[in-house]
Amino acid sequence: MTLSTQRNIDGIDVEQLLQTMTAELQQQLTERGIDKPMLIGIRTGGVWLAERVNQLLGLDAPIGVLDISFYRDDFTRVGLNPKVQPSALPEATEGRDIVLIDDVLMSGRTIRAALNEIFDYGRPASVLLMTLLELQANELPIRADIVGQRLSLRPDQQIKLSGPEPLALTLLQRESLSRDSQQSA
Amino acid sequence: MNPFRDSKPLQLNAQGQLRHFLTTEGLSRELLTDIINTADSFVDMGAQSVKKVPLLRGKTVVNLFFENSTRTRSTFELAAKRLSADVLNLDIATSATTKGETLRDTLWNLEAMQSDMFVVRHPNSGAAHFIAEHVTPNVAIINAGDGRHAHPTQAMLDMLTIHRHKGDFSTLKVAIVGDILHSRVARSQIHALNILGADEVRIIGPQTLLPTDIESLGVKVYNDLDQGLKDVDVVIMLRLQLERMQSAFLPSQGEFYKLYGLTRERLKLAKPDAIVMHPGPINRGVEIESEVADCAQSLILKQVGYGIATRMAVMSMAISGQQTGTLTD
Numbered sequence: 001m002t003l004s005t006q007r008n009i010d011g012i013d014v015e016q017l018l019q020t021m022t023a024e025l026q027q028q029l030t031e032r033g034i035d036k037p038m039l040i041g042i043r044t045g046g047v048w049l050a051e052r053v054n055q056l057l058g059l060d061a062p063i064g065v066l067d068i069s070f071y072r073d074d075f076t077r078v079g080l081n082p083k084v085q086p087s088a089l090p091e092a093t094e095g096r097d098i099v100l101i102d103d104v105l106m107s108g109r110t111i112r113a114a115l116n117e118i119f120d121y122g123r124p125a126s127v128l129l130m131t132l133l134e135l136q137a138n139e140l141p142i143r144a145d146i147v148g149q150r151l152s153l154r155p156d157q158q159i160k161l162s163g164p165e166p167l168a169l170t171l172l173q174r175e176s177l178s179r180d181s182q183q184s185a
Numbered sequence: 186m187n188p189f190r191d192s193k194p195l196q197l198n199a200q201g202q203l204r205h206f207l208t209t210e211g212l213s214r215e216l217l218t219d220i221i222n223t224a225d226s227f228v229d230m231g232a233q234s235v236k237k238v239p240l241l242r243g244k245t246v247v248n249l250f251f252e253n254s255t256r257t258r259s260t261f262e263l264a265a266k267r268l269s270a271d272v273l274n275l276d277i278a279t280s281a282t283t284k285g286e287t288l289r290d291t292l293w294n295l296e297a298m299q300s301d302m303f304v305v306r307h308p309n310s311g312a313a314h315f316i317a318e319h320v321t322p323n324v325a326i327i328n329a330g331d332g333r334h335a336h337p338t339q340a341m342l343d344m345l346t347i348h349r350h351k352g353d354f355s356t357l358k359v360a361i362v363g364d365i366l367h368s369r370v371a372r373s374q375i376h377a378l379n380i381l382g383a384d385e386v387r388i389i390g391p392q393t394l395l396p397t398d399i400e401s402l403g404v405k406v407y408n409d410l411d412q413g414l415k416d417v418d419v420v421i422m423l424r425l426q427l428e429r430m431q432s433a434f435l436p437s438q439g440e441f442y443k444l445y446g447l448t449r450e451r452l453k454l455a456k457p458d459a460i461v462m463h464p465g466p467i468n469r470g471v472e473i474e475s476e477v478a479d480c481a482q483s484l485i486l487k488q489v490g491y492g493i494a495t496r497m498a499v500m501s502m503a504i505s506g507q508q509t510g511t512l513t514d
Contacts, residue, residue, distance in 0.1 A: 067226065070238035070501075079202070079505035080240075082219045086229035094234070120235035 045103030094122030340373030
């Protein structure tokens with residue numbers, strides 16, 4: 001999938017992106033012969049997106065929810081997230097084909113943590129990664145299989161997904177960045 | 186004069202986060218709620234096939250037990266291991282004279298092993314506080330029971346139990362029954378329940394087993410079990426601490442059971458959906474009827490699992506508080 005890289009988020013229609021991404025996901029699932037994927041969203045933005053993708057795919061099974069707070073690699077620097085909530089996977093991940101969904105792929109550290117957590121629930125058959133945005137700031141060899149939009153932000157910019165209804169993207173400038181949003185992605 | 190009045194600043198860092206856990210007294214409702222919520226997340230970790238998270242990987246936790254305990258020590262050990270910490274268990278035989286300098290020397294030796302946390306149980310009130318005052322910075326102290334003073338992780342696992350099975354504290358009447366005088370658990374529970382805004386905290390026991398100043402803690406005192414149990418939502422039984430009772434506090438064990446033992450008949454005085462808790466180990470037929478301990482309303486075995494989750498929460502929060510605290514120190 002080739003995507004243009006753009007600097008602003010004006011005109012990004014999250015719902016439209018999700019429909020395009022879901023169509024591509026469906027195609028990849030078909031190519032791989034997967035008819036019962038297990039959707040897992042990363043709290044919080046990824047969960048909203050996973051719910052919508054689940055709807056669009058017409059799947060009956062509930063999505064899984066991951067809170068990766070206990071798996072972060074920056075615990076020794078920033079400490080424990082006091083707002084941690086339990087992860088909830090509806091079924092065992094052992095042998096399942098998983099679609100892992102997050103809002104923003106930036107450093108790749110959240111995905112590293114999420115993969116570790118998923119494996120602690122059992123060994124999946126496969127994991128596909130789907131992210132709404134990819135910010136091209138990788139610090140780890142992790143790339144998404146399905147990307148809605150690639151963006152390049154200035155160092156003083158950050159992007160935030162709000163939702164669940166409606167799903168919308170907001171561009172934040174450094175001075176308005178909260179501690180919470182610095183920890184995301 | 187309360188010798189522990191300084192526990193509050195001592196156990197918090199500059200941002201008000203936990204860095205030691207010595208007592209529930211004086212902590213904020215927000216902090217106790219954070220402990221309960223974090224522990225709640227660890228309970229659900231039981232669904233993982235690998236029941237372990239990497240949070241304290243590379244950290245060393247020393248269980249420093251100057252007093253015997255099987256359950257508390259083993260749940261602290263499991264909690265540390267499920268956080269991926271390395272654990273050293275030290276049982277140190279002690280006498281009334283082993284205090285002051287010798288305790289400090291023990292501490293210095295353990296610090297030399299580059300420990301990150303001491304879990305301390307000691308027969309003397311204030312021991313964990315003393316260690317927290319003298320330990321090098323960046324080492325967290327968790328009080329696993331000191332004399333008659335406090336047993337904060339037990340109290341918090343009880344709060345987690347109530348939270349999970351009863352929900353909102355503000356509507357709850359809670360009765361604590363038995364030997365309050367010798368119970369560090371009861372003291373920590375009373376503070377926690379009041380901070381969390383329980384509707385009513387009742388203390389039920391014979392006058393000889395109640396501390397003289399107990400009403401100042403904000404509780405209603407009952408000497409009659411039947412009256413005290415009326416319409417309560419939560420019944421917390423305490424163990425009759427036989428090993429602590431050298432002098433004659435009671436005519437006999439049988440007499441105690443007759444007056445203060447929780448039987449099926451008496452449990453009917455509480456609300457129909459009341460829950461029964463006990464910190465363990467239980468003395469069947471001494472403070473609780475065997476059938477009550479095993480009935481559907483009893484959460485005694487669930488409490489053990491909640492104990493591991495609560496200890497995981499407190500341990501990770503204290504290590505976290507030590508680390509984030511040093512950034513601004």
